[in-house]
Amino acid sequence: MIVIKSRNEIKKMRRAGKMVAEILQMLREKVRPGVTTLELDRLAEKQCIKWKARPAFKGYGGFPFTICASPNNQVVHGFSNSNPLVEGDIISIDFGLIIDGFFGDSAITVPIGEISQETQRLLQVTQESLECGIAAAITGDHLSDISNAVQTRVERDGFSVVRDFVGHGIGRQLHEDPQVPNYGIPGRGPLLKSGMTIAIEPMVNVGAPDVKVLEDGWTAVTADGQLSAHFEHTIALTENGPEILTRLDS
Numbered sequence: 001m002i003v004i005k006s007r008n009e010i011k012k013m014r015r016a017g018k019m020v021a022e023i024l025q026m027l028r029e030k031v032r033p034g035v036t037t038l039e040l041d042r043l044a045e046k047q048c049i050k051w052k053a054r055p056a057f058k059g060y061g062g063f064p065f066t067i068c069a070s071p072n073n074q075v076v077h078g079f080s081n082s083n084p085l086v087e088g089d090i091i092s093i094d095f096g097l098i099i100d101g102f103f104g105d106s107a108i109t110v111p112i113g114e115i116s117q118e119t120q121r122l123l124q125v126t127q128e129s130l131e132c133g134i135a136a137a138i139t140g141d142h143l144s145d146i147s148n149a150v151q152t153r154v155e156r157d158g159f160s161v162v163r164d165f166v167g168h169g170i171g172r173q174l175h176e177d178p179q180v181p182n183y184g185i186p187g188r189g190p191l192l193k194s195g196m197t198i199a200i201e202p203m204v205n206v207g208a209p210d211v212k213v214l215e216d217g218w219t220a221v222t223a224d225g226q227l228s229a230h231f232e233h234t235i236a237l238t239e240n241g242p243e244i245l246t247r248l249d250s
C-alpha cells in the first residue's frame with residue numbers, strides 16, 4: 001500500500017531530509033586519503049545524537065553501522081572499517097535517519113583525492129541518472145517512467161544499472177511501497193500522485209549489472225569486480241513537480 005503524506009507530514013520529512021543532507025555534506029568534507037570509514041561512521045552517529053535523531057540503518061535487520069560505506073567494487077551495504085581510504089578510489093556513503101517519526105535517506109559517491117577520468121565519468125553519469133529519475137517524477141505519469149529515465153541515462157554512456165536492489169517509498173517506515181527499480185519500460189506501475197514520498201537510488205556498474213553478497217550477509221559487490229557508484233535522494237511528489245527533501249538548501 002502506498003501511503004500518501006499530508007502537507008504537515010512532508011514538512012516533517014523535509015526536516016529529516018535536511019539533516020541527512022547536512023550530515024552527508026559533513027562526511028563528504030572529511031573524505032581524503034588516510035581517513036577511515038569507521039571515523040566517518042562515528043561522526044555521523046555523533047551528529048545524530050546531537051540532533052536527537054536516530055540513525056536509520058544501525059540495527060535495521062541487524063545491520064551493524066550508522067552509514068553504509070561501500071568503496072570501489074562494493075555496490076551497497078558495505079561495512080565501515082579501520083582501513084585508510086586510498087587516493088584514486090571512490091567511496092559510496094549511504095545514510096538515513098529518523099526524527100519526529102519520519103525517515104530521510106540519501107547516498108553519495110565521493111572521490112578520494114584525484115580519480116581517473118573514467119571514474120569521474122561513472123560518478124557524473126550516476127548522479128545525472130538520479131536527476132533524470134527525479135525529473136520524471138511527475139504526478140499523473142507512471143512509476144516506471146522514473147525507472148526508464150534512470151536506465152536510459154545510464155545506458156547511453158555504456159554503463160549498467162543494478163537490478164538486485166531498488167529504490168523505495170519512504171515515510172514513517174524506511175522502506176515502504178512502492179519499489180522503485182532503476183530499469184524498465186515506461187508507462188507501467190502505479191500512477192504517480194501528489195503526496196507520494198520515494199527514495200530514488202540508482203546503483204550503476206562500469207561492467208555487468210550482476211552483484212553478489214559477501215559472507216558477512218550484507219556487503220554487495222559487483223560480480224565482475226569492476227567499479228560501482230550510488231546516488232540517492234528522498235523526494236516528495238507535488239502538483240508543482242518533484243521536491244528533493246534531502247537537499248542542503250531545502
Ligand code: MG
Nearest residue numbers: 094095105106
Ligand atoms: Mg539509502
Ligand code: MG
Nearest residue numbers: 105199201232
Ligand atoms: Mg534507500
